[in-house]
Amino acid sequence: MKKLFSLVFILIFSLVFSGCSGGSSSGSNKEKTGGEVTIWATNINVPVLKKAAEEYKKDHPDFQLNVVEMANDDIRSKVITGLQAGGQGLPDAALLVDDGIQGYLDKFEESFVNLSDKGFDDHAKDFPKYKLDSVTKDGKIYAMPFDAGPVGVFYRKDIFEKAGVDGTKIENWDDFLAAGEKIKEKTGAAMLSYDTNDSTVYTILLSQQGLGYFDENGNTTLGSAESIKVSTLLQDLAKNDLLLGTPGWNAWVASLSEGKTATAIAGAWLIGTLQQQMPDLAGKWDVMMLPAFENGGSRYANQGGSSFAIFSQSKNIDETYKFLEYFTTNFEMQELAMEGGLFPSYLPVYESELFSKPVQYFNNQPVWKVFADAMDKIPSVQYSENDAVARDEVIKAQAEVVNGTDVKDSLEKAKNRVENRIK
Amino acid sequence: MVRNKQIPYIFLAPALLLFVCFTIYPTLASFILSFQTLQDGEYIFAGFKNYVRLLNDTVFLKALMNTFIILIIQVPIMLILALILANALNSQLLKFRGFFRVGFFMPAVTSLVAYSILFSIMLQDSGIINQFLSIFGIDKIKWLSDPFWAKVSIILAMTWRWTGYNMVIYLAAMQNIPEEIYEAASIDGAGKIRKFFNITIPQLKPVILFTAIISTISTLQLFDEPYNLTKGGPADATMTLGLYIYLNGFEYFDFGYASAIAYVVVIMVAILSYLQLKVTGDE
Amino acid sequence: MQMTNRQPKGHLMNKFMLYIPLFIMWVVSIFPFYWMFVGSTNHTSKMFTNPPTLVFGDQLLTNVKNLNASIGIGRVLFNSLFVSLVYVVLALFVCTLAAYALSKFQFKGRKFIFLMFMLSMMIPYQATIIPLFQLLSNAHLLNTYFALIAPQICYPFAIFLMRQNFLSFPTSLIEAARIDGAGEFRIFFKIVLPSMKPALAATAIYLFMMQWNNFMWPLIATTSSEMYTFPVALSSLIGFSIIDYGQVMAGITIATIPIIIFFLVLQKQFIAGMLGSAVK
Numbered sequence: 001m002k003k004l005f006s007l008v009f010i011l012i013f014s015l016v017f018s019g020c021s022g023g024s025s026s027g028s029n030k031e032k033t034g035g036e037v038t039i040w041a042t043n044i045n046v047p048v049l050k051k052a053a054e055e056y057k058k059d060h061p062d063f064q065l066n067v068v069e070m071a072n073d074d075i076r077s078k079v080i081t082g083l084q085a086g087g088q089g090l091p092d093a094a095l096l097v098d099d100g101i102q103g104y105l106d107k108f109e110e111s112f113v114n115l116s117d118k119g120f121d122d123h124a125k126d127f128p129k130y131k132l133d134s135v136t137k138d139g140k141i142y143a144m145p146f147d148a149g150p151v152g153v154f155y156r157k158d159i160f161e162k163a164g165v166d167g168t169k170i171e172n173w174d175d176f177l178a179a180g181e182k183i184k185e186k187t188g189a190a191m192l193s194y195d196t197n198d199s200t201v202y203t204i205l206l207s208q209q210g211l212g213y214f215d216e217n218g219n220t221t222l223g224s225a226e227s228i229k230v231s232t233l234l235q236d237l238a239k240n241d242l243l244l245g246t247p248g249w250n251a252w253v254a255s256l257s258e259g260k261t262a263t264a265i266a267g268a269w270l271i272g273t274l275q276q277q278m279p280d281l282a283g284k285w286d287v288m289m290l291p292a293f294e295n296g297g298s299r300y301a302n303q304g305g306s307s308f309a310i311f312s313q314s315k316n317i318d319e320t321y322k323f324l325e326y327f328t329t330n331f332e333m334q335e336l337a338m339e340g341g342l343f344p345s346y347l348p349v350y351e352s353e354l355f356s357k358p359v360q361y362f363n364n365q366p367v368w369k370v371f372a373d374a375m376d377k378i379p380s381v382q383y384s385e386n387d388a389v390a391r392d393e394v395i396k397a398q399a400e401v402v403n404g405t406d407v408k409d410s411l412e413k414a415k416n417r418v419e420n421r422i423k
Numbered sequence: 424m425v426r427n428k429q430i431p432y433i434f435l436a437p438a439l440l441l442f443v444c445f446t447i448y449p450t451l452a453s454f455i456l457s458f459q460t461l462q463d464g465e466y467i468f469a470g471f472k473n474y475v476r477l478l479n480d481t482v483f484l485k486a487l488m489n490t491f492i493i494l495i496i497q498v499p500i501m502l503i504l505a506l507i508l509a510n511a512l513n514s515q516l517l518k519f520r521g522f523f524r525v526g527f528f529m530p531a532v533t534s535l536v537a538y539s540i541l542f543s544i545m546l547q548d549s550g551i552i553n554q555f556l557s558i559f560g561i562d563k564i565k566w567l568s569d570p571f572w573a574k575v576s577i578i579l580a581m582t583w584r585w586t587g588y589n590m591v592i593y594l595a596a597m598q599n600i601p602e603e604i605y606e607a608a609s610i611d612g613a614g615k616i617r618k619f620f621n622i623t624i625p626q627l628k629p630v631i632l633f634t635a636i637i638s639t640i641s642t643l644q645l646f647d648e649p650y651n652l653t654k655g656g657p658a659d660a661t662m663t664l665g666l667y668i669y670l671n672g673f674e675y676f677d678f679g680y681a682s683a684i685a686y687v688v689v690i691m692v693a694i695l696s697y698l699q700l701k702v703t704g705d706e
Numbered sequence: 707m708q709m710t711n712r713q714p715k716g717h718l719m720n721k722f723m724l725y726i727p728l729f730i731m732w733v734v735s736i737f738p739f740y741w742m743f744v745g746s747t748n749h750t751s752k753m754f755t756n757p758p759t760l761v762f763g764d765q766l767l768t769n770v771k772n773l774n775a776s777i778g779i780g781r782v783l784f785n786s787l788f789v790s791l792v793y794v795v796l797a798l799f800v801c802t803l804a805a806y807a808l809s810k811f812q813f814k815g816r817k818f819i820f821l822m823f824m825l826s827m828m829i830p831y832q833a834t835i836i837p838l839f840q841l842l843s844n845a846h847l848l849n850t851y852f853a854l855i856a857p858q859i860c861y862p863f864a865i866f867l868m869r870q871n872f873l874s875f876p877t878s879l880i881e882a883a884r885i886d887g888a889g890e891f892r893i894f895f896k897i898v899l900p901s902m903k904p905a906l907a908a909t910a911i912y913l914f915m916m917q918w919n920n921f922m923w924p925l926i927a928t929t930s931s932e933m934y935t936f937p938v939a940l941s942s943l944i945g946f947s948i949i950d951y952g953q954v955m956a957g958i959t960i961a962t963i964p965i966i967i968f969f970l971v972l973q974k975q976f977i978a979g980m981l982g983s984a985v986k
Contacts, residue, residue, distance in 0.1 A: 042946055044948055069777075069942045072945075077925065080676065081839055084836050085839055088843035089926075245548075247546070247652070258755070279751055389675060396659065400658065428813070431813045435803070435819065437804075438804035449836075452837035526736050529735050531915065532919075532965040532966060533738050536941075598904050599871075637866070681832060685833035686829075689825065689829050689830075693824075
């Protein structure tokens with residue numbers, strides 16, 4: 001038993017001792033070496049940021065970048081925890097998903113550095129308006145725009161051809177429905193596959209019409225004419241068996257790789273997903289812009305995208321600001337990002353050859369250019385702190401109309417639920 | 424007669440010290456938080472506002488109902504299955520005991536991420552499970568998109584995951600039962616079933632109670648499966664209290680409300696556990 | 707003793723009825739793990755085939771190499787092992803002591819303390835995680851092994867499990883030892899504990915698994931990748947649109963092996979009780 005006791009003492013001792021060492025790089029805000037900057041970002045951004053740091057170091061030898069890699073959901077959990085705890089445990093900066101930024105700003109504005117005050121307004125002209133709007137509050141910019149998700153309708157050219165449908169002739173949603181019926185008849189494939197656990201498609205279709213889930217006065221847009229159009233479209237697709245619902249992201253990607261659907265509506269980032277998950281479908285996919293709701297209407301929307309926010313309790317705000325400013329507004333850096341699989345929102349970089357390059361996966365078409373051209377046409381939408389609640393109610397409403405519930409009823413009920421919940 | 428009256432306290436000391444530091448303090452802090460709401464980035468006192476809000480919250484009530492339905496169905500099924508399996512593995516007849524034991528335990532260690540990806544693919548409308556069922560002429564079941572079947576899917580996933588785990592606990596306790604008791608019963612002419620009900624189960628009472636209470640508590644806090652398989656859908660059919668607490672904290676940024684829900688859960692679980700203890704006559 | 711000729715048929719039927727359902731359940735239990743392992747040997751594009759891919763590929767080494775480049779397997783493995791093993795030893799020690807006191811002694815406050823432990827199990831972790839985070843942050847102990855291990859050493863589930871098992875231990879033996887003049891610690895370590903090996907093993911497995919798979923707290927409590935444990939490191943592989951499932955599955959497989967080993971090693975303890983009585 002003496003052995004056991006000594007073992008336990010050693011363990012307790014090492015435990016307490018390890019409390020002092022803890023990881024080679026200091027996570028705590030206290031000890032900060034001169035120019036070390038910590039940024040939280042998802043895996044795809046890490047190589048790009050590291051290369052950028054190397055370049056930046058050439059003129060700023062003191063600079064050290066510490067990129068901590070984590071999933072988007074985890075970034076959110078940790079940022080919320082840190083904000084809740086009064087700013088503890090937060091890094092110098094984090095790459096935040098755009099549609100959550102307004103929510104953070106509404107509740108924790110003082111925790112974010114006002115970038116306009118640091119001079120970022122000078123760069124405003126280099127970014128699309130809709131992107132800036134998503135990171136602006138009360139006229140001040142709080143995050144540096146980075147990557148974007150211009151939406152396209154990705155479609156299986158081979159399935160279309162088999163059914164005798166020409167993708168370039170589809171201009172509005174009625175055309176889309178008609179094409180879907182032909183495709184269903186001739187090939188058995190659904191026209192559109194969507195994730196039933198999420199509200200991505202619904203959000204895209206709303207934002208195509210220039211709407212978010214709330215208007216500037218904080219009233220929900222559910223129940224509006226635009227929302228009725230979206231719900232009706234989904235219902236029409238479902239009625240004719242053209243809509244394939246999949247439970248979750250993985251099942252949705254699976255439906256694409258199994259050829260169960262002729263189209264998928266997503267941001268430009270889907271190019272990367274297709275290339276990696278379905279290499280055997282190379283040459284079979286093409287892209288078109290969203291069909292309009294009425295002729296001449298908008299064919300553009302954005303889904304996804306992120307921006308860099310700097311936290312107020314950082315001990316290195318200036319250094320962080322300068323590096324990120326360099327990164328997000330430098331032509332070569334943004335080209336680097338593009339090569340790394342990200343779609344930049346920095347307008348000048350669209351002049352780069354990278355955008356007019358043919359993409360083998362898409363039959364050597366310059367698909368990147370298609371998206372680049374769309375960027376300045378994407379309408380701005382209103383974001384709100386209550387978006388998360390509205391999204392959850394939309395997911396329910398969407399399930400209802402797909403199963404046949406009356407569209408107006410379903411939206412009215414959703415509207416009431418949202419209003420009750422945000423009181 | 425215990426010589427040193429202090430002994431039990433000495434034995435308890437390390438646990439109590441850690442408990443006060445790492446459990447009592449955060450619990451009190453979040454309890455206080457449940458009486459506050461976030462306004463303009465500051466937490467202000469709001470009395471019982473959060474608790475009152477709960478009573479009118481349809482999502483909360485739905486979560487409550489779902490959680491109880493799942494609880495009442497899943498826990499008994501799982502525990503009974505675990506008992507039967509443990510008994511089978513404990514039986515003298517069986518060879519390859521270790522083989523089965525490890526196999527049944529695997530679900531408990533299989534990563535949540537891995538099996539939820541697999542289940543969501545297999546349980547799709549066109550997934551392999553429906554394909555298998557169609558061989559027997561059974562129509563496609565909407566495992567994850569129908570409110571009823573979604574609950575069934577969650578129950579199946581939970582049972583798959585935790586039965587082996589409980590089986591291991593029962594097996595350990597069964598191995599503690601002296602052989603002599605069984606032999607004596609054999610001499611008295613008792614058959615396998617008599618032995619099971621008259622010896623095994625009573626000897627296992629404390630451990631069965633343990634697993635019942637633990638399973639109840641875990642199920643009342645159920646989060647993993649609804650979050651990964653259905654996100655609480657379709658239309659809140661699989662929304663559970665655990666998931667709702669998480670959403671209120673980490674999606675809607677309302678930790679005061681989330682804490683209130685948490686403490687309502689605590690009260691309910693406490694009552695249930697108390698009843699379970701009373702029913703089995705534990706002190 | 708009379709030799710009875712059992713009909714071979716009947717005997718075989720019994721075996722059949724026992725083994726077949728067990729085997730089916732075994733397959734159902736193992737299948738996802740098998741699928742996962744196959745996934746780690748294939749390219750990510752094979753992940754979403756319907757029906758699921760069940761044939762081994764040749765990408766295992768590539769996936770492991772890529773995984774190592776992404777998260778640094780060595781360090782993550784060390785973190786998880788160190789944290790889990792140290793945790794199990796400390797938690798088992800602390801909780802068993804407490805459980806013994808709560809089951810074999812009468813003293814003031816016994817019911818109250820037990821009640822407190824029980825109640826604390828019912829509190830959903832989402833409620834207490836942030837104040838706990840603040841506590842450790844204020845103490846400047848975030849991102850340390852201490853933060854990963856200490857908060858849950860007193861683990862009421864384990865106290866509860868050991869207590870229930872202690873209840874089955876005959877108090878008469880303890881009394882007898884006291885009359886013989888043995889000290890309390892001696893009784894505990896030399897008489898009671900040795901016969902509790904199966905229960906200790908079960909509890910140890912329980913604790914190890916909990917800590918090994920612990921995700922939320924290590925996620926919140928660490929701020930640099932050098933301190934990541936497996937669940938957190940694997941989660942960081944999930945990008946927004948591009949996920950290399952070959953890496954993910956390889957990582958998960960590697961992460962599952964230690965638990966299986968831990969279980970296999972400890973399950974020998976279950977057999978100990980089988981040979982004759984566990985008591986005396």
